[in-house]
Each structure stands twice: as structure tokens, then as C-alpha cells.
Amino acid sequence: MESVTVLLNALWLAVPLYTANAAPVLFGGGAPIDRGKTWRGARVLGDGKTWRGAAAGILTGMTTIFLLNTVYQQLLVEHTVLPVFPLTALVALPIGVICGDMGASFLKRRIGRQRGAPVPVLDQIDFLAGGLLLSIIAAPAWFFSSFTVPTLFLVAATPVIHRVANLTAYRLHLKDVPW
Ligand code: CTP
Ligand code: MG
Numbered sequence: 001m002e003s004v005t006v007l008l009n010a011l012w013l014a015v016p017l018y019t020a021n022a023a024p025v026l027f028g029g030g031a032p033i034d035r036g037k038t039w040r041g042a043r044v045l046g047d048g049k050t051w052r053g054a055a056a057g058i059l060t061g062m063t064t065i066f067l068l069n070t071v072y073q074q075l076l077v078e079h080t081v082l083p084v085f086p087l088t089a090l091v092a093l094p095i096g097v098i099c100g101d102m103g104a105s106f107l108k109r110r111i112g113r114q115r116g117a118p119v120p121v122l123d124q125i126d127f128l129a130g131g132l133l134l135s136i137i138a139a140p141a142w143f144f145s146s147f148t149v150p151t152l153f154l155v156a157a158t159p160v161i162h163r164v165a166n167l168t169a170y171r172l173h174l175k176d177v178p179w
Helices: 003-027 051-076 087-110 122-138 140-146 149-156 159-171
Strands: none
Touching (some): 003 051, 003 087, 003 122, 051 087, 087 122, 087 140, 122 149, 122 159
């Protein structure tokens, strides 16, 4: 694959991972998923993981993938070799993103970090790992034909972009903390 194609593929595949992860920050709030319950002296997930946030993330991720597929099929198909997302990936990838984010919160509460406390690296890769893992399980053939090693490497390197995005959201007062 040409390097430009690899780069475009990685960006294309990363877009829904990021929109699914960003939507809860914008639309989240309300009742926490763990219903305030604690386990071994700490909240199971914490007030930062809400039903509304999870639903917003999943719906936004699914909508993003639908739009990417539509744009590709309507406009780009003759010019590029971007991956089309099958229905299994459309469903699994955003759910995986939200589960990965929740899994990280679960781990953070177990090691005594309060809601919102930063855990570098974990905070940046939780949603990527979740989204990619559930995609492998739900759509293995698609996954391995779409994510070549260099593509996967580039997607895994996107936390640097994530960092810049969070810093921007903080500056715009959309987030309380710059991570
Ligand atoms: N959010 C939400 N529901 C989710 C995930 C996120 O409502 N399932 C919202 C919450 O308002 C949360 C914000 O998005 O505070 C930022 O998300 P995140 O950084 O993942 O949560 P934190 O508040 O930092 O909590 P944690 O320490 O558990 O990561
Ligand atoms: Mg956080």
C-alpha cells in the first residue's frame, strides 16, 4: 500500500473511534451507570460514566460510521481504496469504545483514583483498545483486511492528537480538566 493510502486509511478508521469517545463529554451527564454503588470501598465506575453519555457515544459512533460509508459509496468509491465498515463493525466499534472507557474508569476506581483524576496512557488508549478489540471479535475478516500493521500503528499513535483535542476542549471550557 502506498504511504498516502495507509495514512488515509488510518485517519478514516480513527474517526469513529474518536467521535464515539468525544460525544459523552459533550452530551453526557445525569444518572450514573453504577447507580452510585461502591465495591471494595470505592465507586464501581463513578459519576463520570452516565447512561446518557454511553448512549450518546454509541449513537454518535454509529452515525459517524454510517456517514463514512455513505460518503465513500456516493463520492469516493472510484478514486480511493478506503475501508467500508460492515454492519457488525458499525455496531461493535462504538460499543467497544464506550466499554473501553468504562473499563478504564473501573480500573481507576480500583487503584484509588477519584473521578476525573488523570491516569496518563490509560486515559488515552482505553477507548482505542476497546473499539479495536470488539471490532476484532465482531468482524475479524474485515478487521484484518482493513487494519494492516502500519495502519494499526498509526491509529495507535493518535493519542497525541487526542491530547491536543482535549487541551483545546479545556481551553474552550467544554472540559474541566486538560486531559
Ligand atoms: N461522560 C458521561 N458518560 C460516559 C462517559 C463520559 O457522561 N459514559 C461524561 C462525564 O461528564 C465525564 C466526561 O464525559 O465527566 C469526561 O469523560 P471521562 O474523562 O471519560 O470521565 P471522567 O470524569 O474523567 O471520569 P473517570 O475518572 O472515570 O475517567
Ligand atoms: Mg477523564
